[in-house]
Amino acid sequence: MPIQRKIFSLEEANALLPRLEKLLSDLEEKRQAFKELHDELFFEELLEEASPPEEKIQELETILTSLEQEIEKIHELGCLLRHPERGCVDFLARKEKEWVFYCWRRGEKEVGHYHSLRGGYLERQPLN
Numbered sequence: 850m851p852i853q854r855k856i857f858s859l860e861e862a863n864a865l866l867p868r869l870e871k872l873l874s875d876l877e878e879k880r881q882a883f884k885e886l887h888d889e890l891f892f893e894e895l896l897e898e899a900s901p902p903e904e905k906i907q908e909l910e911t912i913l914t915s916l917e918q919e920i921e922k923i924h925e926l927g928c929l930l931r932h933p934e935r936g937c938v939d940f941l942a943r944k945e946k947e948w949v950f951y952c953w954r955r956g957e958k959e960v961g962h963y964h965s966l967r968g969g970y971l972e973r974q975p976l977n
Contacts, residue, residue, distance in 0.1 A: 854927060854929075854941050855926075855927025855928070855940075855941065856941050856942060856943065857927070857928070857940040857941060857942050857951060858942070859942070859951065859960060859976070861940075862928075862940040862942070862951050862953065862960045863959050863960055865926055865928065865940075866953065866959065866960070868926070869923065869926070869928075869938055869953075869955070870955060872919060872922055872923050873923075873933075873936045873938075873955045875919055876916065876919040876920065876923075876933055877933075877934075877936075879912060879915050879916050879919060880916060880933065880934070882912055883909065883912045883913060883916060886905070886908060886909050886912065887909060889905075890905055890906070890909065920933070923938070927940075927941075928940045928941075929941075929950070931969065931970065932970070935954060935955070935970075936954055936955025936956065937952070937953070937954050937955075937970050938952075938953050938954075938955075939951065939952055939953075939964075940952075940953070940960065942963070944963055944976075947965075948966055949963045949964065949965060949966065950963060950964055950965075950966060950968075951963050951976075952964050952970060952973045954970070960976070961975060961976055961977075962974060962975055962976060963976055
């Protein structure tokens with residue numbers, strides 16, 4: 850399904866933050882579960898020189914599918930997940946006559962920064 854981009858007001862972006870916090874928390878839990886199982890299977894294969902059990906591979910694939918679904922939920926909100934591990938999310942917006950991304954990072958109380966469409970987290974500027 851193609852990603853639908855929404856043009857956000859600052860109020861609309863801020864209103865999504867509690868939901869994004871929850872989605873990013875769920876995403877982090879699933880990412881950690883994937884990493885742990887992946888590492889376990891890697892070391893089992895390395896030390897035992899045998900393929901991991903099929904049910905473990907299936908479990909890994911299930912977690913991966915779940916990760917993809919969590920990311921899709923974020924994209925369905927119309928925003929862009931820039932960095933899942935850091936929880937960086939961008940919201941397409943107009944600032945005066947310029948197209949920008951409002952920039953938010955998990956744990957921040959509100960959207961307080963923006964950057965150009967070609968910029969990123971390191972180029973973000975305060976909104977005020």
